[in-house]
């Protein structure tokens with residue numbers, strides 16, 4: 001499978017008679033962005049921003065790792081780059097954000113990994129802004145967690161995604177950058 005040929009809707013099975021949506025062997029759930037935003041607000045109000053950041057990053061990382069594994073095991077990406085680029089692609093299909101990679105520079109032999117791009121229309125920034133207004137720091141923790149999880153699973157080493165700019169703190173666009181840890 002080439003990344004350009006991927007259509008998420010062709011790989012989803014809606015089974016209302018079982019109360020399930022399946023992406024291959026992964027059970028998926030669909031809920032409104034506003035309900036998720038309410039959960040986010042509750043977590044921040046009760047536990048504070050630092051705890052919410054940790055929760056959301058871990059949650060996103062698990063989702064990213066699971067998607068990377070499902071894609072590798074069931075869709076047989078043609079090349080390494082197809083597998084990697086399917087991460088931002090599926091993130092877009094899942095309605096999280098429009099993820100557009102701009103640069104990918106990797107070498108498995110030397111452990112070199114660099115990837116950057118833009119996140120347009122992040123639902124997470126939208127929900128944060130709705131409840132709290134502009135933040136001092138980047139807020140798309142679920143997205144950086146997902147990018148961290150997906151690419152770390154892909155590369156077989158711990159990588160870290162960061163957000164140099166974020167709409168949640170008043171920038172024009174969210175931008176991501178992924179590098180090895182440390």
Ligand SMILES: [Zn+2]
Pocket residue numbers: 119122125138139140163165166167168174175
């Ligand atoms: Zn952001």
